[in-house]
Amino acid sequence: MVQLKIERLTKTFGTVRAVDNIDLTVEEGEFLTLLGPSGCGKSTTLGAIAGLDRPDGGRITLGDHVFFDGASATFVPPEGRDIGLVFQSYALWPHMTVRKNLEFPLSLRKVPAAERNRRIEEVLDLVEMGDYADRYPFALSGGQQQRVALARTLVYRPRLLLLDEPLSNLDAKLRERARLWLRDIQSRISVTTVYVTHDQTEALALSDRIAVMSGGRIVQLASPAAIYHAPASPFVADFIGSANIFSGEILHVEQGTTRLQLDGGGTLVTPSPPPEGTSGKVMIAVRPEKILFARDAARAGTENVFEVDIEARSFLGARHMVLARLGAVALRIECEWEPGTQVASIHIPAEACVLFDAPAPSGKAAAVEEAA
Template sequence: MAELVVSGLVRAFDDVRAVDGIDFTVRDGEFLTLLGPSGCGKSTTLAAVAGLDRPDEGRISLGGTVFFDAASGVFVPPERREIGLVFQSYALWPHLTVRQNLEFPLKLRRIGRAERARRIEDALGLVEMTRYADRYPHALSGGQQQRVALARTLVYRPGLLLLDEPLSNLDAKLRERARTWLRHLQSQVGVTTVYVTHDQAEALALSDRIAVMNGGKIVQLADPRTIYDHPSDAFIADFIGSSNFLCGTVLGSDGGTVRVDLGERLELNAPSPRPLTPGTRVRVSVRPEQIGLVTPSDANGANVFAVEILERTFLGAHNTLEVQAGESRFRVECRAVPEGNHIHVHIPENAGIVFPQAADN
């Protein structure tokens, strides 16, 4: 196993930079996720690491081996990189059994029969598919095919595992179970892993760290909790999980807290990671689950608002309320739906994050 280092990576298509000078390191045995919306450059980055696409600039190395270096003209073809790659499509050979699918990459590497048999047994045991060794892919479920595809990749013991949205073909319930199983498998094997997805829940559940991408750049690289609780900009706050954005104007500040005028004599106190002068237009990001309901007797103090319920949505484990206070409309999560259409809510002062509002917003 070894760490992956990507530096100054650029890939352009005509005048569009799909990957625009990104840098990141995946530590030995780490699970790093490239997360972002469609077109952000995450799959292009993965293809460059795999050797399926040649970048225009930059350098890629795994341990002491350089896979690509634009400056010196080095480009190692994918078949010589000895890395594992699992696609969204499992790409199993339909005419081969599970055992024969796993045997194929070992034969290519001229591994002896006895060693092949031992490795296949080990790999199938890891993914709990030993009893299906003699079945053909068409006789397996989607989840079982996914496990076979991973076993086929792990059987030749790659130094790096690349996963390109491997769970996207599974139904929601199976996908949730597969996340837990995949994370356990990766930590058990200890292989350095790069995972590509646009699913925030997958990224948060699986990753040691997440690289959030937008417009070909990495806009934040941190552990899942930091990404969720302390997004570095409004795009990340909006993309990761669910956020309300309350727009207003800074009235003043006290230390790291600012007072925001939301209109109609409503004020919100919220922390700001950057100094802001009075009059600055801002957007305050608040997660729906951080907003609490309060009784009329407790409806006093800072950040308590009288709101009108516009819509109620039942989601099983919780309910979502669409509410309005003055000019501000936002969502609140709660276990039980209150009676009536007029209630009070409290936004904890440390719940919001203040971002300066772009001129075109």
């Protein structure tokens, strides 16, 4: 099995460590997304895989092919890596037709004419652009140009496909459609794919696994469902989708139930076990769509029912976004039904709560560090 393997990868720009000792394995045929905010190191990691940036240290291999090894000073240039790379800008040759754009990389590889024609027809059918073979890029829409850019990469059959925010130039509707056919194409040809984006929806829709990055490190690596429902930190919880994050203190734990005193007032019951080694202070994350307005608070039971003040409302089409306040805690609530009053009851389901150990106050952290 051909794996992409990254070991102890580091890359520094001046005093900034853009990639900080990353370890990552991508299985053959897997669609893995590097996801994170600007400056987190995802594009630098992709550039190192592609050979566009030379890392400071570590090792990158694809199967038995060593792309980079800092220990032996091995560095294979991009053209020697047998990879396909699609950028945010499609970089199509404007003076060449679609067919000529696809033919160019095959000519460089000295593929015979008959085989070139066969591959071009095959890949144009794959991206549903066969009827546009004789058009020039300026006569194509953004979505069509994006398909041609992908086809030009696939036509020479790379062992590894690297995609750097390829959908970011498309409008919202086109991006939604493009996600569907891109995932379908990748699964049909089973090419190992590393995808870079800051768009959480894209990552959730496309990926087999997601590597969430922050500060040059991978802070969580898991399936989309696992990252969404079981985030490893408050950062991941808030970056993937959105989350209400507030603080509290553990009152007691018994029979698989944790009872918390919220800093904003009131008590919250959750089946989530407290984080291992916690001092008693915790952070609680709850997705906005999990919070319910209780038309009849009694129907929600007596646990986790709170009275909130509604501060703002937004109509989103199929749903509403309501900003509410529970004591000192600001909450975002995404709902199908909203109350017409300024004061309402909400229910926070116990199973919707994810607990994290609260970070130590800066003064305490400094004291501990000084003592060490």
